[in-house]
Amino acid sequence: MLGEVHKKVLELLMRSEGFVSSSRIASELSISKASVSRVVKELVSYGFVIEVNPKLGYRVEVVDDVRHVSKVLKNMNIHYLDICTSTQDIADMLASQGAPEGTVVICEEMSYGRGRLGRKWVAGRGGLWFTIVLKPKMIKSLQLLTLIAGTSVVKTLKELYNLDVSVKWPNDVLLSGRKLCGVLIEARLEADRVNYVLVGVGVNVNNELPEELRGTGVTLMEVLGCRVPRVPILKGVVSNLLNLYNELLRGNDDVVISEWKRYNSTIGRKVKVVSFNEVFEGIAVDVGVDGSLIVSTGGSVRRVSVGDVVHLS
Amino acid sequence: MLGEVHKKVLELLMRSEGFVSSSRIASELSISKASVSRVVKELVSYGFVIEVNPKLGYRVEVVDDVRHVSKVLKNMNIHYLDICTSTQDIADMLASQGAPEGTVVICEEMSYGRGRLGRKWVAGRGGLWFTIVLKPKMIKSLQLLTLIAGTSVVKTLKELYNLDVSVKWPNDVLLSGRKLCGVLIEARLEADRVNYVLVGVGVNVNNELPEELRGTGVTLMEVLGCRVPRVPILKGVVSNLLNLYNELLRGNDDVVISEWKRYNSTIGRKVKVVSFNEVFEGIAVDVGVDGSLIVSTGGSVRRVSVGDVVHLS
Numbered sequence: 001m002l003g004e005v006h007k008k009v010l011e012l013l014m015r016s017e018g019f020v021s022s023s024r025i026a027s028e029l030s031i032s033k034a035s036v037s038r039v040v041k042e043l044v045s046y047g048f049v050i051e052v053n054p055k056l057g058y059r060v061e062v063v064d065d066v067r068h069v070s071k072v073l074k075n076m077n078i079h080y081l082d083i084c085t086s087t088q089d090i091a092d093m094l095a096s097q098g099a100p101e102g103t104v105v106i107c108e109e110m111s112y113g114r115g116r117l118g119r120k121w122v123a124g125r126g127g128l129w130f131t132i133v134l135k136p137k138m139i140k141s142l143q144l145l146t147l148i149a150g151t152s153v154v155k156t157l158k159e160l161y162n163l164d165v166s167v168k169w170p171n172d173v174l175l176s177g178r179k180l181c182g183v184l185i186e187a188r189l190e191a192d193r194v195n196y197v198l199v200g201v202g203v204n205v206n207n208e209l210p211e212e213l214r215g216t217g218v219t220l221m222e223v224l225g226c227r228v229p230r231v232p233i234l235k236g237v238v239s240n241l242l243n244l245y246n247e248l249l250r251g252n253d254d255v256v257i258s259e260w261k262r263y264n265s266t267i268g269r270k271v272k273v274v275s276f277n278e279v280f281e282g283i284a285v286d287v288g289v290d291g292s293l294i295v296s297t298g299g300s301v302r303r304v305s306v307g308d309v310v311h312l313s
Numbered sequence: 314m315l316g317e318v319h320k321k322v323l324e325l326l327m328r329s330e331g332f333v334s335s336s337r338i339a340s341e342l343s344i345s346k347a348s349v350s351r352v353v354k355e356l357v358s359y360g361f362v363i364e365v366n367p368k369l370g371y372r373v374e375v376v377d378d379v380r381h382v383s384k385v386l387k388n389m390n391i392h393y394l395d396i397c398t399s400t401q402d403i404a405d406m407l408a409s410q411g412a413p414e415g416t417v418v419i420c421e422e423m424s425y426g427r428g429r430l431g432r433k434w435v436a437g438r439g440g441l442w443f444t445i446v447l448k449p450k451m452i453k454s455l456q457l458l459t460l461i462a463g464t465s466v467v468k469t470l471k472e473l474y475n476l477d478v479s480v481k482w483p484n485d486v487l488l489s490g491r492k493l494c495g496v497l498i499e500a501r502l503e504a505d506r507v508n509y510v511l512v513g514v515g516v517n518v519n520n521e522l523p524e525e526l527r528g529t530g531v532t533l534m535e536v537l538g539c540r541v542p543r544v545p546i547l548k549g550v551v552s553n554l555l556n557l558y559n560e561l562l563r564g565n566d567d568v569v570i571s572e573w574k575r576y577n578s579t580i581g582r583k584v585k586v587v588s589f590n591e592v593f594e595g596i597a598v599d600v601g602v603d604g605s606l607i608v609s610t611g612g613s614v615r616r617v618s619v620g621d622v623v624h625l626s
Contacts, residue, residue, distance in 0.1 A: 116503060137589050138619060146504040170504065184503065190429060191459040191483065191498035192619040193589075276450050276506075306451060306505040 001159045002046065005031065009039045010048070010060070014226050019056035046160070047072055047235035062206070062227035066128075069106060072231050076238065081107040086114055086123075088186060088200045091131040095196040096188070099133055104238060106130040113202065115182050117308075122213065126206035126221075128230040132238060134197040134245060142187055142197070143291030143305055144253060146170045147260040148244040149183040149199050154263040156236030161224060166265035169284065169293045169309050173203075174265060177311070178218035180204055201237060205230050257287055266309060271295060275307035284309070314472045315359065318344065322352045323361070323373070327539050332369035359473070360385055360548035375519070375540035379441075382419060385544050389551065394420040399427055399436075400444040401499060401513045408446045408509040409501070417551060419443040426515065428495050430621075435526065439519035439534075441543040445551060447510040447558060455500055455510070456604030456618055457566060459483045460573040461557040462496040462512050467576040469549030474537060479578035482597065482606045482622050486516075487578060490624070491531035493517055514550060518543050570600055579622060584608060588620035597622070 002010070008029050012020055026033045040058055044050055049061035049068050061068070070078050077100060084090050087105040089112075094103055106129065113123035123129045134145070150171030157163045157173070157180075165175050173181035184200040204219040206227045220228045247255040261267065264287075271284045273295060282297035292305040315323070321342050325333055339346045353371055357363055362374035362381050374381070383391050390413060397403050400418040402425075407416055419442065426436035436442045447458070463484030470476045470486070470493075478488050486494035497513040517532040519540045533541045560568040574580065577600075584597045586608060595610035605618040 117506060142502065142504045186508075187500075187502045187504075189455065189500045189502065191455045191500075193430060195499075 002043075005029065005035070006039050006043060007162070009036065010043060013050070013058055013060040014062065014224075014228070016059075019051075019053055019059040021057035024057070047232035048229055049231060060229060062229050065229045065231045066106060066108065066234075069231055069234065073235055077103045079103070079105045081105070083107060083109045083111060085112040086110050086200070087129055087131040088114065088184065088198050091133050091198050091200075092186075092188070095133045095135075095198065101133060101135040102238075102242065103133040104130055104234070105133075106234065114184065115202075116184055121182060121184075121202055122210055123202060124207045126208070127219075128201070128203040128205045128233055130234060131198050131200045132241065134199060136194050136197065136245075136249060138194065141290040142185060143170065144248055144256055145197060145199065145245070146183065146185050147287070147291050148241055148248065148256055149185065149201060150181075151256075151260045151263055152237045152240035152244060153181050153183075153201060153203065153233075155240045155259075156233055157220075158263075159236060160232055161220075161228075163223065165263075167260065167263050168311065169264065169266040169287070170291065175218050175223060179216055180218050180220070180223075199241065203230075203233060205233070253289060257289070257291070260291075261287065266293065266311065270312040272310040272312055273302070273304050273307055274310065275304065281312065315356075318342065318348070319352050319356060320475070322349065323356060326363070326371060326373040327375065327537075327541070329372075332364075332366055332372040334370035337370070360545035361542055362544060373542060375542050378542045378544045379419060379421065379547075382544055382547065386548055390416045392416070392418045394418070396420060396422045396424060398425040399423050399513070400442055401427065401497065401511050404444040404446050404511045404513075405499075405501070408448075408511065412446055414446060414448040414509075415551075415555065416446040417443055417547075418446075419547065427497065428515075429497055434495060434497075434515055435523055436515060437520045439521070439540075440532075441514070441516040441518045441546055443547060444511050444513045445554065447512060449507050449510065449558075449562060451507065453566070454603040455498060456483065457561055457569055458510060458512065458558070459496065459498050460600070460604050461554055461561065461569055462498065462514060463494075464569075464573045464576055465550045465553035465557060466494050466496075466514060466516065466546075468553045468572075469546055470533075471576075472549060473545055474533075474541075476536065478576075480573065480576050481624065482577065482579040482600070483604065488531050488536060492529055493531050493533065512554065516543075516546060518546070566602060570602070570604070573604075574600065579606065579624065582624050583626040585623040585625055586615070586617050586620055587623065588617065594625065 022033045022036050025036045049065040051059045084107045091105040109125050110123035113121035115121040150167035153173045154165045154167050157165045168174050171183040181203040187197045188195040206221045209217045266284045269284050272281050282295040285296045286294040292303045295302045335346045335349050338349045362378040364372045397420045404418040422438050423436035426434035428434040463480035466486045467478045467480050470478045481487050484496040494516040500510045501508040519534045522530045579597045585594050595608040598609045599607040605616045608615045
């Protein structure tokens, strides 16, 4: 988790167009120049791309940081593309050809981004669009993997920017009731074996939202009031996700469920459930061991594992 | 089910290289020429491609019947290819582009045929290699779908040729302990939705088995002593499979399980189970409601849903 000083240095850098001198940072925050240097190094370890100029000072890369992703996150197997149909498609191809677990495909723009249930996902420049390949030998429930993805994004955004984000069942990330991030989990299975799972994550960062999504969607740039680097978010999400995934592999489903519960805003809410063959309302009371949402409709308790949930209150 | 007269007419036609006159059939079977004509029409309705020549009589197509498949099975959505990597690959592409449920891809030869667990499947000319696309909205267990596939092949081969075939858990079809047919079920899922399932079926019919498979594999041509038409098998398997699939969709899992049990040769057997992380032996005692194999190891009862089973006795 970023400390207070780190956040202040980061804010200063993010809100400046160009370089900020070490002395200015030191004086504004009442810390030594040595401390500034140390804090900057620590920010770099979080994935921030920070340019250091002996004369001008420091500058954080907010526009093109993803282009440098392979150099910044050296220990990850990353495929960077300027544009593709969808990072899911590329990851699918790579995984079917033997790409290892943990492979990440990231791009600047998707021409055919897709969301859950075959919906379109608008993915213009400036957003964070990536897919992680997982190859679990067996999996009890894909639903639990879904919970992990949303949770990882929320944890990361809290760690980096202390944002009041929450996860809506199963995996949308909301900020002030608007959608900041969506997750698409796709799996390729044989009857009795998981070949691979593709976890697609789309975070609205510095991208423009189309007119029709401005009411329901939100970007980080809107919320933070400046352009926001994407690589640290990628790094945090992948790291949080792999940690929770390893808990699942070790059979600690309860850890995953309790982490999801900690960050969710669905439980306790009045919800409308839109499943493929029915629509009903009720109170979301809990999440089952398989990740399904448990909804009390007054008369009965229903278990929801497919479909959309709308928060009504 | 083919009647006795139909089987006799069929046998006569299959064992002849060229045409067989109506009078010869009528006299050999002691039936009228009108009966011969009726029986031939009924055989055609099973998918046999029978050429009728007013002078020469009847001839059943055994070499090239699959080439005529679209004409013979007019009400099916069939894609016929001479050669492809695998019918699973083509069906995958078609299904992802919106091909409807029930679409069948069939080919004469696969250059990269694959079996379960990423194994190679040798698929030379003369065999029956096809994939059916299913698009269930939800599915309780892919394992149950697997049981359906093997069962459908066994039922069809019993109906057409009264062969002593059986299904080995989960879906290999055996004849005298040798493998006649394999099934590969692959699914494309979102976390909470089945996009589509590809049921791949490979039946050794008139194909040459490679040297190394001659001990463990068997072809229909070997068993029946003549070249065997493939279209009637395709038609029967698809029809039996869709019937059982509809039972599953209606929630009649018990019908599927009892049909599988009726044709299986695994229950009651001493078996060796080879799963991804262990090997153990026991007696196969039953199949669970999810299609898993229940194995008694003496000390305990184990539920097997992943892996291979070897019949030991």
